[in-house]
Amino acid sequence: MSNIEQGHDVAKAPGDSGAIVISIDAMGGDRGPEAIVDGLALAAKESPSLRFILHGPEGILAPLLAARGLTERCDIHHAEGVVTMHDKPSAVMRNGKGTSMWSAIESVRAKEAEVAVSCGNTGALMAVSMIRLRKLPGVNRPAIASFWPSRNPTGWNVMLDMGADVKAEAADLLTYGLMGTSYARNALGLTRPRVGLLNVGTEEHKGHAELKAAYDMMTKAQDAGQFEFIGFVEGNDLPSNRVDVIVTDGFTGNIALKTGEGTAKLVSELLREALTASPLAKLGALLAMGPLKRMKARVDPRRANGGVFLGLNGTVVKSHGSADATGVAAAIELAARLARSGFSAKLAARVASASVSGQDAPQGEETSEKVS
Amino acid sequence: MSNIEQGHDVAKAPGDSGAIVISIDAMGGDRGPEAIVDGLALAAKESPSLRFILHGPEGILAPLLAARGLTERCDIHHAEGVVTMHDKPSAVMRNGKGTSMWSAIESVRAKEAEVAVSCGNTGALMAVSMIRLRKLPGVNRPAIASFWPSRNPTGWNVMLDMGADVKAEAADLLTYGLMGTSYARNALGLTRPRVGLLNVGTEEHKGHAELKAAYDMMTKAQDAGQFEFIGFVEGNDLPSNRVDVIVTDGFTGNIALKTGEGTAKLVSELLREALTASPLAKLGALLAMGPLKRMKARVDPRRANGGVFLGLNGTVVKSHGSADATGVAAAIELAARLARSGFSAKLAARVASASVSGQDAPQGEETSEKVS
Structure with missing residues (x-):
């Protein structure tokens, strides 16, 4: 994982200044990073106090954010790797460290963000969430x-x-x-x-x-x-x-x-x-x-988009793989609602x-x- | 069980003369015997060669059949008892002998009819079918x-x-x-x-x-x-x-x-x-x-009405409990189709x-x- 965490200090940890930070996996959705950044733009417009950490290849994401005027509200955590829908969860657990999915979960683990959102492979996302965030005390099965x-x-x-x-x-x-x-x-x-x-x-x-x-x-x-x-x-x-x-x-x-x-x-x-x-x-x-x-x-x-992983040390919202901008925005707004309520x-x-x-x-x- | 099997000889066993005989539980549906006899009338009109054995209280069923001109095509097997939707299958297995459901299955066991149709309690119908018809060789679970x-x-x-x-x-x-x-x-x-x-x-x-x-x-x-x-x-x-x-x-x-x-x-x-x-x-x-x-x-x-019990020595069609005449007719027609194909x-x-x-x-x- 080669995170070039430029502008990383701009994003505030939750509670730090009242700003809610959402960690978003920009890759792995069926419609590519454009749909995810479009969804991010919709959610950003709806909730002016939200901040974001976006995970994926910086060369791709920076221009997409700039074109939508979102550079100031988003940090990019660079990650080259992408988890595909066909990757086995066990393989991603072993070798997934350089991927945008892993990086997105890592931001929650490090408490840089309150909630993570991903459109990627459900099994892999659960596997990565389990090993990085760990189960809550008292929970046997998330x-x-x-x-x-x-x-x-x-x-x-x-x-x-x-x-x-x-x-x-x-x-x-x-x-x-x-x-x-x-x-x-x-x-x-x-x-x-x-x-x-x-x-x-x-x-x-x-x-x-x-x-x-x-x-x-x-x-x-x-x-x-x-x-x-x-x-x-x-x-x-x-x-x-x-x-x-x-x-x-x-x-x-x-x-x-x-x-x-x-x-x-x-x-x-x-x-x-x-x-x-x-x-x-x-x-x-x-x-x-x-x-x-x-x-x-x-x-x-799309309005109900977002399965939520419960029972971990941190919350992860799984958006539908085929979600369009409306669907992604709904998942981000759900994440924000959950973050705000603690x-x-x-x-x-x-x-x-x-x-x-x-x-x-x-x-x-x-x-x-x-x-x- | 006090079957007054009047006119019983009128109904032919399958293969006896080519006429298909369907055994019908007249009781136990949510809409009472009227809906079931109405469904029977629809199916009888559709398939003039079908014959029926109707199970239930003769005093109730005979006038219903007469009013629809069906007396000649139906035998009545008198049965006083009715299995309700709340009866436990185990209780019906022990004490269900005088019921219309039991009687309807009995006609298949005795080879008076090829297929039985009931709108009654699914669990009880399966239990009675299991103990009276028995499982087919090679079938562990029907x-x-x-x-x-x-x-x-x-x-x-x-x-x-x-x-x-x-x-x-x-x-x-x-x-x-x-x-x-x-x-x-x-x-x-x-x-x-x-x-x-x-x-x-x-x-x-x-x-x-x-x-x-x-x-x-x-x-x-x-x-x-x-x-x-x-x-x-x-x-x-x-x-x-x-x-x-x-x-x-x-x-x-x-x-x-x-x-x-x-x-x-x-x-x-x-x-x-x-x-x-x-x-x-x-x-x-x-x-x-x-x-x-x-x-x-x-x-x-209603067009798809009829769950079929498979894996017994005989076929039983379970109609939806709330089936109306159209639904009952669909279940009877399904039973007839299965009977015709052997x-x-x-x-x-x-x-x-x-x-x-x-x-x-x-x-x-x-x-x-x-x-x-």
Whole structure:
């Protein structure tokens, strides 16, 4: 890694002067660094107090920043290497040191930035985050949390794990519930989120043994953990107003996420075909365009862009690999929101308090003032 | 069970005179026996050669049939008891003998009917089917197969297991592949279906150990089994034209199914809201109504109604509990299609030939003439 950290002192550490610094991996997205710098420009315009550290080849990034008038608000950490979508996580762990992804995580580890954002290879990003940031005390398996469009007042549910680990024991599921609670409080502003365990039925006797054990643990932990445990939920509850945080293992979560995406894509493709099927239908689509556009925006996956890695010493936002400028900006804005709320520290305190106090400790009410 | 089997001799066993007999549980659906008899009437009109055995309280069913002019084409097997959606499968196994569900399965066991159809409690229906029909030789875990709307030429994929068992070993997944192949051949008319294993990535190294073992078994079995193994598929491939038969365990399958249903429901609700949001939008919807209706019909879950229990000595079609007449008719027509093709015998032969010949037996080509 040959970081030429020019202008590095310009970027303030969080809390240093109140300026929030976001670390951004400029490479590894499907659309190249232009889309990422365009997204950065959108987010920078939206939030004038944000500062950025951009990681990647300086010769490429400096002109892109200059052209958008962003030179003053961004540091560049030079990194030649790029992690591709085909690189195996294990190989990146061994040889990834000179890459923009590694460098982006390094800025969080060194506390130069509060949160890192990357559009790159999910498995590699999780692997690098794990070895550089390390797991939080009390966390056995970190998780990826995503937003899910729903009938909730905020328009979103939180679901985790979306694929950090294909397995989860009962204790991991409880930790996911606590981390999801903290995330829903800080990202969605919910005081006492409703947490549900994803299962194949809502009756207590259904599902795997780990799910039944997690059911009991969550029932006991809900008061200390400041969430409302609503029991088992099913796949069709995911977009509902019954639940705010949906807990599942990474295998099931990843398949549910992609199934939902695939279904929404099929329906929207069929809708587009229907609305261009005849001149009359085209005219109809034109007349209904306003509400149709608002509907499209409502479920636009770009608005929900950003899976968040939870359970590490530092927060990492994983943007979709194919994110365009709008998507990248949404991921950066999510990162900024989490940074402003001091999310990393709050999450750490919540997980630590649960593992210290036990899952049914009465002193839960006392800690409620401190963590979120 | 107090079957008053009046007119029982009118119904012919399959093959007896060429008439296909379908056994129908008239009770246990959310909309009561009226919806089921209405669906029966639709199917009866569509297929004049079909005959039916209807199971439930005779005092209720006889007038419903008479009012629709169906008395001559239906036998009633009287059964007082009804399995509700809240009954536990274990309780129904012990005490379900006098119920319409039990009676409906009994007609298949006694070879009075070729296929049974029920709208009742899935877990109870599977439990009763298991103890009365018994598993096919070579089948460890029976499975539920469903259609999934897709970009395929037929408009559908087949997916299994949708929730017969929350677990599946590698050998079970291979059996699901063989049973799904047979089902796709008989229900969708595909000669050499493309089979994919549902996973969290398409690379060979991803997923659980059972999935990796099943990957190897399917690679070897594909020629003898007359399917094309395309490897791992992801959630977003479910509605695609990449695959015809998607194999997964019952936990994942059930969650994917309900997630897809929930997502499609959310999108269609939002679409309805958009198209009634303003007078202009309403006019637009009116102009585009024809293509919009065709699109709605294309993904109408009622058209795909009917999960099929595979791996038993006899075929059972599980209709959605909330199915209306259109949905019930679709389930009955599916049952009739499977009965006409001699599906139960073909499936049994396919599973038996695989377990006799081994998964990579070269004589697969020879058996290809006999089984389907």
